[in-house]
Structure formats: structure tokens, C-alpha cells
């Protein structure tokens with residue numbers, strides 16, 4: 223049963239607003255994380271080829287007794303697989319590792335502008351969608367310039383851009399651009415990787431006021447901004463904690479206190495210069 227909101231994408235599909243992240247979830251722990259998440263009510267899982275855990279996630283999914291259409295699985299094309307033909311091959315390999323007949327959402331992981339292959343890569347994703355092997359296609363870590371270029375050159379707007387986004391780095395101008403283009407924003411590192419943001423006095427104060435944990439306050443902030451949010455944990459108690467968000471609301475004072483935490487600094491790499499392949 224869905225107890226969380228579902229968002230409508232620009233391609234006619236829908237997507238759960240909440241899911242499980244799996245970067246740095248080791249293969250020998252991610253199966254338990256996936257099972258715990260599904261039992262808690264999660265219906266979406268986010269992985270990527272570079273996380274090296276697609277096979278373990280595929281094994282866990284193969285044992286889950288839910289109809290496939292109730293699950294939403296995202297994976298991502300790694301940088302070294304950019305290019306039209308290589309992207310098609312990489313997709314086949316991900317699909318096989320995940321033991322699935324289709325992927326719900328396939329993303330280009332990074333734009334790698336110095337390699338200048340992301341337009342051709344995007345054309346491969348468009349073909350995969352036309353073939354019905356992926357329901358929705360999108361990108362990750364694309365700036366306005368990268369997005370505008372693939373839209374201009376192919377006429378097809380991504381359904382999603384998955385980007386670093388948390389109260390320290392709320393990406394307002396990119397979110398505004400997404401809203402104008404009908405692109406859903408998905409937040410990665412939503413709790414800023416579980417570090418100092420969780421002990422920030424402003425967040426702790428709001429948590430105490432609502433009788434919630436700091437992580438729940440920050441995750442609820444993403445939900446109220448209309449973002450897709452995918453916190454990662456391999457700790458069963460945290461996986462359950464992170465999902466318990468749908469029975470309280472932040473008020474205007476909470477939202478303005480959280481807005482004041484912006485530092486403008488990323489935790490992760492800058493998409494214009496990141497070129498690890």
C-alpha cells in the first residue's frame with residue numbers, strides 16, 4: 223500500500239516521491255537494506271552501475287513477492303559507457319544484473335562535458351524508451367547548459383534531473399529551471415551524507431519541537447519542496463526511521479529556519495569539471 227506521495231512525470235509515468243539510495247551500500251548488506259525498505263513501505267530503489275551492487279539488488283528483488291509494477295527501479299549509466307552504442311550495451315548489462323525485463327528510470331550519471339558525448343548518449347536513452355525497455359529517462363548532475371543542449375538537439379526533455387541537494391545546497395535556480403521545463407528534481411545526498419547537518423542546532427531545535435529526528439526533519443523538507451528524495455542507509459532502524467515522514471508537516475517558521483542554513487557549497491564534485499571515467 224502506498225502511504226507516500228507519487229509524482230507525475232512529463233512522459234505520462236508516475237514515480238514514488240521517496241526511495242532508498244544505495245551508493246556505498248556493499249553487496250553483502252544491500253539485500254537486507256532492500257528487504258527492510260520494502261517491508262517498511264518503500265517502493266523505489268536507486269542504484270547505479272558504478273555502485274557495483276546491481277547484481278545483489280537484483281537478487282533481493284527476485285525474492286520480493288510484490289507485482290513488478292508496484293516497484294520503481296532506477297539505475298544509471300556510468301561515465302565510461304557514454305556514447306550511443308556503448309550506452310545501449312551498458313543498459314543491457316544493467317538489466318541483466320538487476321534480473322529485470324525493464325527499468326523504470328535510466329539516468330546518465332554525469333554529463334562529462336570535457337568528453338562531449340552526452341548528446342549521443344541521450345539519443346541512446348531515447349531509443350531505449352521508444353523500445354519500451356525503460357519507462358522513463360533522465361539525467362543526473364546536469365546543469366542548465368547541459369539540459370538546454372540535449373533539449374535543443376533532440377527535442378526530448380528529461381523526466382528527471384538527479385542532483386546534489388540538501389539545506390546547505392538547495393539549488394534554487396536549477397530547481398526553477400526544472401519547474402519551467404517540467405523536469406522533476408531528485409535530491410542526492412539529501413541529508414548531506416549524515417554528517418554535521420544532523421547536529422546543526424537549528425535542525426535539532428525543529429526536531430525537538432516536532433518530536434522527530436533531525437534526519438526526518440530534513441527529509442520532510444525535501445518532500446514539502448516537491449523533490450524526489452532517496453536517503454541511503456544499510457541500518458534497518460534508520461531505513462524505517464527515514465520513511466516515517468508522512469504523518470507530520472513543517473510550518474513556515476521551520477521552512478525559513480532551514481532556508482537560512484544555505485552555504486552554497488557542494489559536498490560532491492562540480493558537474494562542469496568532474497570527468498572520472
Ligand SMILES: NC(=O)c1ccc[n+]([C@@H]2O[C@H](COP(=O)([O-])OP(=O)(O)OC[C@H]3O[C@@H](n4cnc5c(N)ncnc54)[C@H](OP(=O)(O)O)[C@@H]3O)[C@@H](O)[C@H]2O)c1
Nearest residue numbers: 243244245410411412413414415416437453454455456457
Ligand atoms: N547521481 C549521483 O551522482 C549521486 C551521488 C550521490 C548519491 N546518489 C544517490 O543518492 C543516495 C543518497 O545520497 P548519499 O548516500 O550520498 O547520502 P545521504 O542519503 O544523504 O546519507 C547517507 C548516510 O547517512 C547515514 N544515515 C542514513 N539515515 C540516517 C539517519 N536517519 N540518521 C543518521 N544517519 C543516517 C547513512 O549511514 P548508514 O548507511 O550506515 O545507516 C549514510 O552514511 C545515494 O545512496 C545514491 O543512491 C547519487
